Amino acid sequence: MKNVLTCIFCMLFLAGCGGKALDQNGIVGSMGIDKDGNTGEYIVFTQMIRATVLAKGEGGGVQEPPTEIVTSRGRTLSEAINNIEKDFDREPFLAHLQSVVISEQLAREGIKPVLELLATSPEVRRLAWFIVAKGTNPKEILNTKYGLEATQAYSLKNIVENRTFEASAPSVLDMIIKLTGGEVDPVAGVVIIGEQSSSSESQKPEEKSTKFSGTAVFKKDKLVGYLDEKESQGFNLINGKIKGGIISVPSPTEKDKLISITLDNVKSNIRPTLVNGDVVFAINVEGEGGINEQQGMVDFTKLELINAVEKEQNAYIEDVIRNTIDRVQKGYYSDILGFGAALHRKYPKEWKDIKDQWDSIFPTVQYTVNVDIKLRRTALLQKPLWPEE
Numbered sequence: 001m002k003n004v005l006t007c008i009f010c011m012l013f014l015a016g017c018g019g020k021a022l023d024q025n026g027i028v029g030s031m032g033i034d035k036d037g038n039t040g041e042y043i044v045f046t047q048m049i050r051a052t053v054l055a056k057g058e059g060g061g062v063q064e065p066p067t068e069i070v071t072s073r074g075r076t077l078s079e080a081i082n083n084i085e086k087d088f089d090r091e092p093f094l095a096h097l098q099s100v101v102i103s104e105q106l107a108r109e110g111i112k113p114v115l116e117l118l119a120t121s122p123e124v125r126r127l128a129w130f131i132v133a134k135g136t137n138p139k140e141i142l143n144t145k146y147g148l149e150a151t152q153a154y155s156l157k158n159i160v161e162n163r164t165f166e167a168s169a170p171s172v173l174d175m176i177i178k179l180t181g182g183e184v185d186p187v188a189g190v191v192i193i194g195e196q197s198s199s200s201e202s203q204k205p206e207e208k209s210t211k212f213s214g215t216a217v218f219k220k221d222k223l224v225g226y227l228d229e230k231e232s233q234g235f236n237l238i239n240g241k242i243k244g245g246i247i248s249v250p251s252p253t254e255k256d257k258l259i260s261i262t263l264d265n266v267k268s269n270i271r272p273t274l275v276n277g278d279v280v281f282a283i284n285v286e287g288e289g290g291i292n293e294q295q296g297m298v299d300f301t302k303l304e305l306i307n308a309v310e311k312e313q314n315a316y317i318e319d320v321i322r323n324t325i326d327r328v329q330k331g332y333y334s335d336i337l338g339f340g341a342a343l344h345r346k347y348p349k350e351w352k353d354i355k356d357q358w359d360s361i362f363p364t365v366q367y368t369v370n371v372d373i374k375l376r377r378t379a380l381l382q383k384p385l386w387p388e389e
Helices: 001-009 051-056 079-084 105-108 113-121 139-144 154-162 174-181 229-238 302-331 339-346 348-364
Strands: 024-033 041-049 067-074 090-095 099-103 129-133 187-195 210-217 222-227 246-250 258-275 276-293 366-377
Touching: 024 105, 024 113, 024 139, 024 154, 024 276, 041 139, 041 154, 067 079, 067 129, 067 139, 067 174, 079 113, 099 105, 099 113, 099 139, 105 129, 105 222, 113 174, 129 139, 129 154, 129 174, 139 154, 139 187, 154 210, 187 222, 210 229, 210 302, 222 229, 222 302, 229 276, 229 302, 246 302, 258 302, 258 339, 258 366, 276 302, 276 339, 302 366, 339 348
Parallel strands: 024 090, 024 099, 099 129, 129 187, 276 366
Antiparallel strands: 024 041, 041 067, 187 210, 210 222, 246 258, 258 276
């Protein structure tokens, strides 16, 4: 495992343009990968960025589109990528790759061929996001522009980076590490095409938008299902992958009113314990919460009300975590949570004895959930601004 990680680390520094000038290469912002169900051929969609158009900026006259989607086919992925040059006047340059979007069909069939190519191609930027196109095909994702960026590649990049609580955002490198390690099943980001939930004056009502939502769950290298946004919250809470996130819980004094809380400095750990030969996992989550808004009339100068909100908050988080664990244990039989890896770290000898049976053991293991999120920032909302009428 140590040698594998060393090799992967070295890959990060291998990207380059092969000695060619930048204007002799076609800069690839995003790449989509699909497979023809009839012929078995790989289909690769590359979003080529017209650097010269972006450099000119806005001006008079007819403007060229800043990107072009090039489609190529091949019996292997290498063939498909090599065939790009037959239909485009530039060699694809992958060092600026922002995302790799694969189809559901290919994800369910298995992603090892995709990751093997991405791992061994020296040009590929392995910090690109790895995403599954749910309910649509990768080409449609690459063709859908949303937001203020000039290219879809950077719009999608920004959407992914902004949605870190209700979704998962692993990189190509993350996927390679998970699959080569073998102890933690991988997850991927999920992107869908939907109606715009918000719009600006420049956007047409019928325009579609790209939405980054939820988590794609894999069993080894095959897609087995999805977590919704709330289940993805639970997954990220268990793994401590929280960079801010808002939850809403009922007010302790008015159950039909909500209090919105921003989570911060969340840390978590998974601690296995052997009890009479059986393993029990303790999931511990701690951090801080700040009250953003309340619909009711809670007086936060009263300690007992702060404690009541904390209790509601922690109960909500525990429920979300339990629902996520139940989903992956009994719905997908996939250890994306890293229970096996935690067991290996603490009990290496016992792990060696059961690792070959872990797939059948994982769905039945017992666990406890302990949540301790303290409310800190209540000063600005100590009392309602207006008394109840």
